[in-house]
Amino acid sequence: MSPFFLNDEFFDSLESSIQEIEHANTLPPLCYTDATFFDFEKRALFDHEWLCVGREDWVPNPGDFYTTSVVNEPIVVVHDRDGTIRAMSSVCQHRAMLVAEGAGNTRTFTCPYHHWVYNLKGDLINAPAMEKTCNFHKETTGLPNFKLEIWHGFIFINFNNSAEPLAPRLTALEPILANYEIADAEGPAPDRDIQYSFSWKVMFENNNDGYHANRLHQGEYHDYIPSELAKFPESLPKETAGFYRTNGTLHKDASFNPTQKALMPIFPKLNEEERNRMAFANLPPSLSLVLTCDAVIYLILRADGPESHQLDLGVLFAKGAMDDPDFDKKMEMVVERALDINAQDIHVDELVQKGLRSRYAPRGRYSWQEGAQRQFNTWLVPRYRAQWEKMKRKGQ
Missing domain, CATH: 2.102.10.10 (Rieske [2Fe-2S] iron-sulphur domain)
Incomplete structure (x- = not known):
């Protein structure tokens, strides 16, 4: 392993990424681009996380x-x-x-x-x-x-057969997910093995970024879900394996399609508050969920290199939704809007990856609307540091 980042100074510098949002910095660019860091990351995360x-x-x-x-x-x-x-x-x-x-x-x-x-x-x-x-x-x-x-119908594996169970570390997400009954939800076959030429972390951050939502996706795509209505939990359990944010909507039963309102059946257990917001739940390093009143979009990220990953993308609906004779027509409208928004996201993700390679790439500052990025950092940084401490003890 090249020693250029394997020192206490580098890992101490990561602490600034987990300060309160008004003080925090973004992660160092090499965390998204460097092959040697990706080798380190495999040991720090993928060898023993779910x-x-x-x-x-x-x-x-x-x-x-x-x-x-x-x-x-x-x-x-x-x-x-x-x-x-x-x-x-x-x-x-x-x-x-x-x-x-x-x-x-x-x-x-x-x-x-x-x-x-x-x-x-x-x-x-x-x-x-x-x-x-x-x-x-x-x-x-x-x-x-x-x-x-x-967990909720999703299959998780761990390469470490001694790993602690996953579900007890996800209790913070249960109040957000419970009424969607995701385990029993149904949907068409997902799009699998989509290849992207940017870091899994770039996409994970974009999935969770409310700050860009009605800026990049301005107009009919996202104005009814304004970034200023984003909310982040004040605190999460230290050992949590997931985090979330919610975002208020300007009208009830908002959904991602050209009508901006639910086309599919509403998840029957949703309460009034849940029908007036969207939620975004995240289980790094591999699962992001977008929860609307009538659909749950899931993104399974599968890292395969420092600047590339594969994605499995699917959508789930309330049980019985696919029995509707107009389901295919409604699904076409959902896919149309999803593809438009996704094209905008992928374009900027590709450009962000290019920018991260630059000698001028910064450790920038966050807006309060990027609280989910700090949540992501508070998951990443302790795991990076733990791996570094382990390596020091072993004299690596």
């Missing part, structure tokens, strides 16, 4: 599977015949060939290279012509399984 890899309803039936990846680790998620959803490495334990591609339904995973066969638990059940190989044991040569937890 990572969203999909939805339970992506594998509704026994034998259903899909493949994905996070920080370039190939993963297969499968609905086992016993009803259990499992996630495991899709790397064959013979010569590292991938045993699964895409999605489908299967009884086993067969390596196409040498036909080693694994069951849906990852156990190796057939390895042709290995009978002469010394000290080879099928029972200890299965696909590595990952710790898995399902």
